[in-house]
Amino acid sequence: xxxxxxxxxxxxxxxxxxxxxxxxxxxxxxxxxxxxxxxxxxxxxxxxxxxxxxxxxxxxxxxxxxxxxxxxxxxxxxxxxxxxxxxxxxxxxxxxxxxxxxxxxxxxxxxxxxxxxxxxxxxxxxxxxxxxxxxxxxxxxxxxxxxxxxxxxxxxxxxxxxxxxxxxxxxxxxxxxxxxxxxxxxxxxxxxxxxxxxxxxxxxxxxxxxxxxxxxxxxxxxxxxxxxxxxxxxxxxxxxxxxxxxxxxxxxxxxxxxxxxxxxxxxxxxxxxxxxxxxxxxxxxxxxxxxxxxxxxxxxxxxxxxxxxxxxxxxxxxxxxxxxxxxxxxxxxxxxxxxxxxxxxxxxxxxxxxxxxxxxxxxxxxxxxxxxxxxxxxxxxxxxxxxxxxxxxxxxxxxxxxxxxxxxxxxxxxxxxxxxxxxxxxxxxxxxxxxxxxxxxxxxxxxxxxxxxxxxxxxxxxxx
Numbered sequence: 001x002x003x004x005x006x007x008x009x010x011x012x013x014x015x016x017x018x019x020x021x022x023x024x025x026x027x028x029x030x031x032x033x034x035x036x037x038x039x040x041x042x043x044x045x046x047x048x049x050x051x052x053x054x055x056x057x058x059x060x061x062x063x064x065x066x067x068x069x070x071x072x073x074x075x076x077x078x079x080x081x082x083x084x085x086x087x088x089x090x091x092x093x094x095x096x097x098x099x100x101x102x103x104x105x106x107x108x109x110x111x112x113x114x115x116x117x118x119x120x121x122x123x124x125x126x127x128x129x130x131x132x133x134x135x136x137x138x139x140x141x142x143x144x145x146x147x148x149x150x151x152x153x154x155x156x157x158x159x160x161x162x163x164x165x166x167x168x169x170x171x172x173x174x175x176x177x178x179x180x181x182x183x184x185x186x187x188x189x190x191x192x193x194x195x196x197x198x199x200x201x202x203x204x205x206x207x208x209x210x211x212x213x214x215x216x217x218x219x220x221x222x223x224x225x226x227x228x229x230x231x232x233x234x235x236x237x238x239x240x241x242x243x244x245x246x247x248x249x250x251x252x253x254x255x256x257x258x259x260x261x262x263x264x265x266x267x268x269x270x271x272x273x274x275x276x277x278x279x280x281x282x283x284x285x286x287x288x289x290x291x292x293x294x295x296x297x298x299x300x301x302x303x304x305x306x307x308x309x310x311x312x313x314x315x316x317x318x319x320x321x322x323x324x325x326x327x328x329x330x331x332x333x334x335x336x337x338x339x340x341x342x343x344x345x346x347x348x349x350x351x352x353x354x355x356x357x358x359x360x361x362x363x364x365x366x367x368x369x370x371x372x373x374x375x376x377x378x379x380x381x382x383x384x385x386x387x388x389x390x391x392x393x394x395x396x397x398x399x400x401x402x403x404x405x406x407x408x409x410x411x412x413x414x415x416x417x418x419x420x421x422x423x424x425x426x427x428x429x430x431x432x433x434x435x436x437x438x439x440x441x442x443x444x445x446x447x448x449x450x451x452x453x454x455x456x457x458x459x460x461x462x463x464x
Contacts, residue, residue: 008212009213010211011213014213015150015154015211016154019150019154019157019158019161020158020161021200021204022161023163023165024162024164024165024168024197025161025197025198025204026140026165027162028197028198029070029104029105029132029194030070030133031165031166031168031169031346032105032194033070033129034066034169035169035173035342036191037066037318039187040062041062041063043118043121044060044062044118044121045058045060058119061319061458062122064457064461065126066129067318067319067453067457068458069129070129071133071450072454073130073133073134073137074133075448075450076137077134077137077138078137078141078443078444078447090142090146093138094146094205095205097136097139097142098198098205099202100135101132102199102202104128104131104132105198106195108191109191111124112191113188149217151217160350163349163350163416164350165346166349167343168197170342172194174335174338176189177338289437290430290437292437292441294434295434295437298438299426299429299430299438299441299442302364302425302429302442303442303445304370305369305370305422306426306445306446306449307445307452309373309418310446310449310453312377312379312415312453313411314450314452314453314457315453315456316380316457316460317341317383317411317412318341319457319460320383320457321341321388324340324341324386324388324389326387326401327399327401336401340404341408344408344412345412348409348413348416350416352414352419352420353417353419356420364429372418376411376414376418379410380460383404384464385397385398386404392464393464394463419446423442426438427439
């Protein structure tokens with residue numbers, strides 16, 4: 001949607017700031033749980049002694065299960081969104097999801113101080129991860145629908161906030177480690193941070209309808225429905241009288257598909273979403289939307305690419321990369337994973353997405369594009385051959401920290417770059433009337449790639 005001439009100004013870019021915060025808030029759950037993997041592993045993999053004998057500890061494969069149970073809700077709600085979103089209002093979906101996410105983060109913070117048997121703690125944590133990411137999936141899809149009512153640049157701002165959520169979580173972990181507090185206090189402070197962040201996100205959403213700039217677009221799309229109804233009645237009357245001037249009447253939604261890394265698309269009826277129908281020119285009338293299968297035939301290469309990119313990425317990050325050990329023992333060991341794994345990945349992933357603003361290479365019709373995407377599979381053995389501990393089968397070929405950091409940089413940069421290109425290319429490969437269907441399909445395959453990658457992380461970690 002373009003900026004309208006009679007629209008009020010976004011004073012102080014307040015609406016832009018709010019959508020940046022909303023974007024940040026959508027991916028806080030996944031990133032804060034992922035970055036805190038060392039804390040969870042510490043509570044689950046404690047070594048016990050019995051009469052001086054070391055008791056063999058149970059392996060919980062926390063990172064693998066966390067990744068899988070974080071991504072399955074996204075896949076599930078991507079499939080169910082058209083049913084769920086038509087029956088629950090936007091305000092309930094967004095505000096309700098934020099409230100439940102806040103409560104679950106508070107529960108996680110409280111559990112830091114609660115002694116608990118390992119199996120029970122693991123079960124409670126996994127249930128928390130499932131539900132918090134389920135609400136996060138609903139929140140993400142709903143906000144994509146909301147930001148679609150505003151000018152295009154606000155979608156870019158929203159996704160920019162999403163891109164920095166991981167960096168925000170990594171920095172929070174670094175500050176917790178650098179505080180020199182005991183591990184329990186540091187973990188408590190770390191999990192209080194997303195509580196505050198989610199509360200700020202909720203307050204930002206509640207403030208949004210009070211701003212004139214947001215009111216203009218949201219109210220306009222809501223009130224347009226009455227005008228559309230009148231126009232439909234007139235067209236129906238003309239059809240009855242046989243006065244269609246040789247053109248059939250057709251309608252399409254004006255919602256464009258919006259791409260993202262860990263993102264969902266909201267498919268709702270025009271009545272529920274309060275989005276207007278486009279007024280079509282006579283030459284455009286009668287152009288019915290293509291079927292899902294027809295759209296898929298046009299974008300299957302991009303669908304394969306986005307699936308493959310996330311399959312490769314989630315298969316080793318963070319399940320394998322979080323177990324890499326530094327070559328330099330000492331104080332640096334406390335910061336190594338937070339800096340070289342999480343912070344480096346998120347910064348380069350965001351940078352890769354940002355580069356696509358200026359560079360679009362290879363072109364969408366180039367055979368080189370899927371070839372380069374498939375070539376990313378080389379990062380799987382490269383990262384597995386880093387100093388991952390403990391290991392049973394493979395040798396360590398890249399023990400130095402610099403080698404791991406270099407591989408991680410290329411790994412994350414290429415992930416962000418090819419995901420963003422794939423998601424932006426797909427709607428361009430179909431007619432404008434089918435762009436929404438293309439976006440929905442791409443979101444499904446994005447979620448599918450995340451889930452497949454999470455499932456593959458189990459055997460790949462075992463192979464190390």
